[in-house]
Amino acid sequence: MTPDELKRDFIQQVAESGWLRLSVRLIIWSGQEPQSRWQLVGVFPTGIDTEEVQEAINAILHDPRYFGVCTECNERQPSGWMISDDLCQSCASQHHQVLF
Numbered sequence: 749m750t751p752d753e754l755k756r757d758f759i760q761q762v763a764e765s766g767w768l769r770l771s772v773r774l775i776i777w778s779g780q781e782p783q784s785r786w787q788l789v790g791v792f793p794t795g796i797d798t799e800e801v802q803e804a805i806n807a808i809l810h811d812p813r814y815f816g817v818c819t820e821c822n823e824r825q826p827s828g829w830m831i832s833d834d835l836c837q838s839c840a841s842q843h844h845q846v847l848f
């Protein structure tokens with residue numbers, strides 16, 4: 749996914765009571781169906797420089813706890829969609845006959 753898609757679908761900013769909360773969507777596998785859960789990763793006073801927020805978001809996108817880069821398609825994916833540190837699920841099923 750592109751950084752913009754990841755930011756749109758996996759990063760959430762909520763302004764509430766004078767604070768800006770930054771959350772990341774985690775994909776959790778339990779049984780067959782993936783579930784997603786928002787995890788709070790940062791809190792800033794509202795009115796903070798948007799550049800600082802963007803920097804924090806970029807740091808999250810590069811945090812291996814949340815996202816990984818597939819060496820086959822070179823796409824950054826949520827870590828819940830990676831089957832290992834460097835292989836995403838779609839490449840695994842397309843090129844390696846791994847079935848989900």
Ligand SMILES: [Zn+2]
Pocket residue numbers: 818819820821822823835836837838839840
């Ligand atoms: Zn891939």
